[in-house]
Amino acid sequence: MKTIVTVRRKALASNDERAAQLRALLAERGTLALNLISSPGSGKTTLLEASLRELGGEIRCAVLEGDVATERDAERIRALGVPAHQILTGGACHLDARLVQAGLEAGRIPEVDVLFIENVGNLICPTSYDLGEDFKVVLLSVTEGDDKPFKYPAIFARAEVAVISKADLLPHVPFDLAAVREQIATLNPTGTILLTSSVSGEGMDAWCDLLRARLAAKRGAPA
Amino acid sequence: MHEMGIAIEIYRASREAVSGHGPGRVERVRLAVGELAAVEPDLLSFAWEAVVAGGPDAQSRLEVEWRPARQLCSACGEVAERASGSWLRLCPQCELPLVVEGGDELDILEIVYEAEEAR
Numbered sequence: 001m002k003t004i005v006t007v008r009r010k011a012l013a014s015n016d017e018r019a020a021q022l023r024a025l026l027a028e029r030g031t032l033a034l035n036l037i038s039s040p041g042s043g044k045t046t047l048l049e050a051s052l053r054e055l056g057g058e059i060r061c062a063v064l065e066g067d068v069a070t071e072r073d074a075e076r077i078r079a080l081g082v083p084a085h086q087i088l089t090g091g092a093c094h095l096d097a098r099l100v101q102a103g104l105e106a107g108r109i110p111e112v113d114v115l116f117i118e119n120v121g122n123l124i125c126p127t128s129y130d131l132g133e134d135f136k137v138v139l140l141s142v143t144e145g146d147d148k149p150f151k152y153p154a155i156f157a158r159a160e161v162a163v164i165s166k167a168d169l170l171p172h173v174p175f176d177l178a179a180v181r182e183q184i185a186t187l188n189p190t191g192t193i194l195l196t197s198s199v200s201g202e203g204m205d206a207w208c209d210l211l212r213a214r215l216a217a218k219r220g221a222p223a
Numbered sequence: 224m225h226e227m228g229i230a231i232e233i234y235r236a237s238r239e240a241v242s243g244h245g246p247g248r249v250e251r252v253r254l255a256v257g258e259l260a261a262v263e264p265d266l267l268s269f270a271w272e273a274v275v276a277g278g279p280d281a282q283s284r285l286e287v288e289w290r291p292a293r294q295l296c297s298a299c300g301e302v303a304e305r306a307s308g309s310w311l312r313l314c315p316q317c318e319l320p321l322v323v324e325g326g327d328e329l330d331i332l333e334i335v336y337e338a339e340e341a342r
Contacts, residue, residue, distance in 0.1 A: 001337070001338050001340065002250070002335065002336070002337050002338075003241075003244055003335075003336045003337075003338055004333055004334070004335050004336075005240050005241055005244070005333060005334040005335075005336055006332070006333045007236075007237075007240050007331045007332065007333055007334060008330065008331070008332065009236060009240070009330065009331045010329060010330055010331075011229060011232055011233050011236065011254065011329045011330060011331055012229065012232060012329060013236065014232065014235075014236070015232075092225075092228070093224065093225055094225055096228075124225075124261050125224070125225035125261065127261035128225065128229070128260065128261050128262065128329065150309075150310060153258075153259060153292075153310070154259040154260065154261035154327075155261070157259050157292070157323055157326075157327075158259070158327070182312060183310075185320070186310050186311070186312050186320075186321070186323075187310065187323060188323070189320050189321070189322055189323075
């Protein structure tokens, strides 16, 4: 007998359930969680290093690093005296909520104010997986070319914050900043766009202020 | 490429959904995939074949319904017409910014299940 079973279920519902558990845990702790997504080499870890240097004495931070291989990124973060745990995906192109749950436990990540989750370098696959974060941050470095937002619309439409990184290289590369801003604003009219350089420090104040304001908002205090 | 993991998840969820219908085989699963889901339908169908191969549902098919994202004008409310994959900066009528809606679907819609005849 042929039966048609109507389901109406998200294909990734089991990931979403775990993400909801994570979100509840982080809410209980009052931890602001960010999911950083970009292609490899756009400066996620370097932005984190610069952020941690600036916020270090003021805000308790921890980092979960997602990579296919090597402990390198977690070591870079720990060198700054910040708790970090390396999640090795062993080939998988993205983090999922289960890996983040396991990483928090295995890394004995303490209760902190801000948890940075650095996803595996990839502009596509991480987009589909909710990690329980408060918001996604997409990075695009100026060396990657000014056509990327429309080429990878899913992540630019979803990320609340877009960071255009390596601003110090702008004089040396053909990169139409206005066109990129327009593409991002088209996909996400309410999003925030920041121009940063972890080398020169440009835009770091705006980025850190955004983190402070979002943390205050999460804790119900006026920003 | 994360389509393999997603195909495995869809298969697991589909089998779970028909678990109350007795022994039988899955004929097809209908799935909605949005333009902004970051999933490639052809790769997903290919992955599906690999996931079900050698099992009771080896003949099953994954049918993908493509759901474009819509661009709405905050003033006139009209859905701006656009070519797939291209985006409009402003409403052609009002010349105001548009809002992107939908297109993030990755939803199992229905499963066609052939239950074995009861003896």
